[in-house]
Amino acid sequence: MGQAEEVMVSYLNLLTCHRELLVSTLRSIQCVLDNLLGSGFFCQEDVEIVQRTATKPDQVRKILELVQCKGEEACEYFLFILYEIRDAYIDLQPWLLEINYKPSREIREMKVVNTDPISRYSEKLRHEMSRDTCFIMSYGQQDETRLEELYTDTVMEMINDCNESLGFLESLDQLLGDDGVFNPQGEIIYVVGDAGVGKSILLQKLQNLWSKKELQTDASFFFKFRCRMFSIFREAEQMSLRDLLFKYNCYPDHDPENEVFDYILRFPEKVLFTFDGYDEIQEDLDLINVPEVVSPEDKADALQLLLSLLSGKLLKGSKKVLTTRTGIEMQSRVIRKKVVLRGFSPDHLKTYIKLHFREQEHRELVSVQLDASPHLCGLCSTPLFSWIVFKSFRHLHTMHDVFHLSENSITLTDIFLLLSEVFLSRLAAAPSPLLKKSTRCISETFRVGLRPLAAFAKLALQGLERGSFLCSREQLAECGLTEDDMALGFLRPVHDFDASEAPATFEFIHITLQSFLAAFALVLDEQTSASSILKFFAECSRRRETFCLPLASCIGSSMKPSEKKPFSTNEQLQFTNLFLCGLLSKTQAALMGTLLSPVLLKRKRALLKAYLSTSVKVHLEGLPHYNGEEGQKVHVLPNFLWILRCIFETGSKDIAKMTAKGITANFIKLGYCNVFSGDCTAINFVLQHRQKLLGLDMDNNNISDYGVKQLQPSFSKMTAVKRVSASGHLLYNNNITDAGAKLVAQMIEECPQLAIVKIGKNKITSVGGRYLANAIKKSTSIFDVGMWGNSIGDEGAEAFAEALRNHRSLTNLSLSANGITSEGGKHLAEALKENSVLRIFWLVQNEMMDDAAPHWAQLVQADTGLTHLWLINNRFTAAGIQHFADALASNTKLKEICFKGNLLTEEEQKLFESEKRLLFH
Numbered sequence: 001m002g003q004a005e006e007v008m009v010s011y012l013n014l015l016t017c018h019r020e021l022l023v024s025t026l027r028s029i030q031c032v033l034d035n036l037l038g039s040g041f042f043c044q045e046d047v048e049i050v051q052r053t054a055t056k057p058d059q060v061r062k063i064l065e066l067v068q069c070k071g072e073e074a075c076e077y078f079l080f081i082l083y084e085i086r087d088a089y090i091d092l093q094p095w096l097l098e099i100n101y102k103p104s105r106e107i108r109e110m111k112v113v114n115t116d117p118i119s120r121y122s123e124k125l126r127h128e129m130s131r132d133t134c135f136i137m138s139y140g141q142q143d144e145t146r147l148e149e150l151y152t153d154t155v156m157e158m159i160n161d162c163n164e165s166l167g168f169l170e171s172l173d174q175l176l177g178d179d180g181v182f183n184p185q186g187e188i189i190y191v192v193g194d195a196g197v198g199k200s201i202l203l204q205k206l207q208n209l210w211s212k213k214e215l216q217t218d219a220s221f222f223f224k225f226r227c228r229m230f231s232i233f234r235e236a237e238q239m240s241l242r243d244l245l246f247k248y249n250c251y252p253d254h255d256p257e258n259e260v261f262d263y264i265l266r267f268p269e270k271v272l273f274t275f276d277g278y279d280e281i282q283e284d285l286d287l288i289n290v291p292e293v294v295s296p297e298d299k300a301d302a303l304q305l306l307l308s309l310l311s312g313k314l315l316k317g318s319k320k321v322l323t324t325r326t327g328i329e330m331q332s333r334v335i336r337k338k339v340v341l342r343g344f345s346p347d348h349l350k351t352y353i354k355l356h357f358r359e360q361e362h363r364e365l366v367s368v369q370l371d372a373s374p375h376l377c378g379l380c381s382t383p384l385f386s387w388i389v390f391k392s393f394r395h396l397h398t399m400h401d402v403f404h405l406s407e408n409s410i411t412l413t414d415i416f417l418l419l420s421e422v423f424l425s426r427l428a429a430a431p432s433p434l435l436k437k438s439t440r441c442i443s444e445t446f447r448v449g450l451r452p453l454a455a456f457a458k459l460a461l462q463g464l465e466r467g468s469f470l471c472s473r474e475q476l477a478e479c480g481l482t483e484d485d486m487a488l489g490f491l492r493p494v495h496d497f498d499a500s501e502a503p504a505t506f507e508f509i510h511i512t513l514q515s516f517l518a519a520f521a522l523v524l525d526e527q528t529s530a531s532s533i534l535k536f537f538a539e540c541s542r543r544r545e546t547f548c549l550p551l552a553s554c555i556g557s558s559m560k561p562s563e564k565k566p567f568s569t570n571e572q573l574q575f576t577n578l579f580l581c582g583l584l585s586k587t588q589a590a591l592m593g594t595l596l597s598p599v600l601l602k603r604k605r606a607l608l609k610a611y612l613s614t615s616v617k618v619h620l621e622g623l624p625h626y627n628g629e630e631g632q633k634v635h636v637l638p639n640f641l642w643i644l645r646c647i648f649e650t651g652s653k654d655i656a657k658m659t660a661k662g663i664t665a666n667f668i669k670l671g672y673c674n675v676f677s678g679d680c681t682a683i684n685f686v687l688q689h690r691q692k693l694l695g696l697d698m699d700n701n702n703i704s705d706y707g708v709k710q711l712q713p714s715f716s717k718m719t720a721v722k723r724v725s726a727s728g729h730l731l732y733n734n735n736i737t738d739a740g741a742k743l744v745a746q747m748i749e750e751c752p753q754l755a756i757v758k759i760g761k762n763k764i765t766s767v768g769g770r771y772l773a774n775a776i777k778k779s780t781s782i783f784d785v786g787m788w789g790n791s792i793g794d795e796g797a798e799a800f801a802e803a804l805r806n807h808r809s810l811t812n813l814s815l816s817a818n819g820i821t822s823e824g825g826k827h828l829a830e831a832l833k834e835n836s837v838l839r840i841f842w843l844v845q846n847e848m849m850d851d852a853a854p855h856w857a858q859l860v861q862a863d864t865g866l867t868h869l870w871l872i873n874n875r876f877t878a879a880g881i882q883h884f885a886d887a888l889a890s891n892t893k894l895k896e897i898c899f900k901g902n903l904l905t906e907e908e909q910k911l912f913e914s915e916k917r918l919l920f921h
């Protein structure tokens, strides 16, 4: 209401007119009473009169009666209460809008206090969440960092139920929004990523933003859970939904009538849940087999409650973000959208370095060392690993005179050894004040710390063997760990479900550290037979592997529950194997020699070498081979990648050579195998020893520019060998930017026999487009280039036009979905007139219009040899297409030009019926 209207409105009449609506809708009566009393419009007796009334509607009637008796001002104040405390009177907000209520200047001066249990609970949740989320968990228990000082964006890719990319998220708000929703009926926002890629931190950031009201959502309640807790709840007695929500988050205050819980049941869309680490649930889960609906009031098994929430059988409409490690599949029907976390991009990593190191000198030092090792950069694209590397760098740099991060071959084992060194260095005597910095001696640090290290390692192995991430005080004591050892930093207390002062349960600061220590235990063990180091290898190859193929979810859901094993445990075992290889590598032999008997160490190393040398061969022999154009083709499973990672970790050239020899196939498909940039070093490590040429299909992975760099030596090595029909690099959908395109361009130039480059659905702009086009121009072997779904635009198209002019080998080219307009189209058409080898040209989903048509018509007339021209989904009209139709009369080689999805009506399409080579469907 405007100021002029203010005087005219009678609030008293308004309340009379809408009395019925108010009586049926108004809840949270106590808050209205508290404010009317506080403001002096009501006296204590009025309040008592209302409270003596039996039913809620009668209480509202009484309030309205009394308020109206007190006059206009009291009536307006009553409305002002409803207006100010939106959450409590959410049902009345549309009505306030409808009557166009705006508080007058005078009434705004008056105070309204929120005593409504619902909004107070929301505030309480925000307050507690803010406190719980403002620091990034402390690894050393000694220093904590504020989340906002270190949080850095990561690459978040949306994919559909067939694991095809739907683009990237630009902000966390978009995570909850409608972008990338492939199943509106599903309720779960499924966030997937590798170990340490930042799934938990992403949720923490989401929670922190919500607590500060900076997240774009209308959720009033936010409940956070770690999935692993549900396995523990299980052992406890059964619980109701109310217990689950309140006991493990916080209870509402002053809510005698259970208004908060009732509100949650009535408005589930106001609730946001995060469930972290679905992979950490130890039981076999199958959403189909959840017993029928659990009542919100009844007690049930905690896991059953979780599954009912996730499947929407409980609190249907609530928003749920669930994180899990890559490889865990869930039925698509319950998933709303899928987001894959891809870690830091090179730019993110730069930002992270800036945030991590305040001192310019450190920043520069680290950047220089990283630049010198693309493999280390690749590893650092995983935030956990960069955190460890940078944290260790800082620590060791302050302690020692000289400290360098990167040698060329830094491995994951080196990274975790670095972390252990930092922890164990806390045992070292403080340096004398005269000698400010000490000299670094790694073996001495480990020798001094051997007792606690071995004890932590034993604890980690025992946990892994029983499939548990948690350990009790008793288990700590059994392994010989003391209170002082806890301060080293390997473990942290678990507070989530134990409210008592002294935590009774602990966990390793990260589960990957548990795997590392478990591997240490296997190496240090002098009691059991040496061959027991191989027990987890046997376990991993025995277990059924999760496919990472499109539609894997369908495969997953058809499995019997008994066949499913928690993947995460398998992954933890794979990590343990990997670290075992690192610890038994030649590089670590000197260090390990100080920690166990050299004879035993030698025996263990020999056993491992013998096992690994044949493992790839055995793995490949167990897979079906297909005979294709390229020779024997095999689609490997993720375990193949793990074996390569292990071999790289050993650093043994002998094993790599034997492995390369054992690859009998001519073409390996590594598509959908979750290859990340760091893996490319491992792939290169083995493949560079191959004598024969090998086709490598790496579509749909996450190798990024760092990965391309790592693969470079292998590519050139491969091409130095014999002639093949199709040696190609298939790098579709791999997060490759212009920097990576430049490297691929270099490879094209350096590999005189390269035949295929498929680099579609990456992030290549005109800059990268130009690099590639220039390289393709010079190549005389390349015949198939796929650039679909980048954004090279008209500038890129112009460069490709130059490459096409008189090209001698390129027969198939796709520049589809690249933002090419008529401008770029004209250049391409003109240049192609001087090309006699191109047969198939895809220019689908671009923006060419009729003004380009005459140029294309001239090309058609020139009858160059082009057989297929795909112009689907451009912007040609019937007038433009007429040019093509006319030109076709003098063309003998074109078999079809497809115009499906251009701007023609059905009627107009009929005009071209006589020219059979023009397709519209």
Ligand SMILES: Nc1ncnc2c1ncn2[C@@H]1O[C@H](COP(=O)(O)OP(=O)(O)OP(=O)(O)O)[C@@H](O)[C@H]1O
Pocket (backbone or CB within 6 Å): 136, 137, 150, 151, 152, 153, 154, 193, 194, 195, 196, 197, 198, 199, 200, 201, 202, 277, 324, 325, 383, 384, 385, 387, 510, 511, 512
């Ligand atoms: N976006 C980020 N910004 C800054 N640091 C991050 C980020 N993401 C992760 N980290 C660092 O990496 C560590 C590990 O991340 P986090 O625990 O979230 O990984 P995760 O994906 O949940 O791993 P896992 O699957 O093994 O549980 C964090 O403690 C933090 O130090």
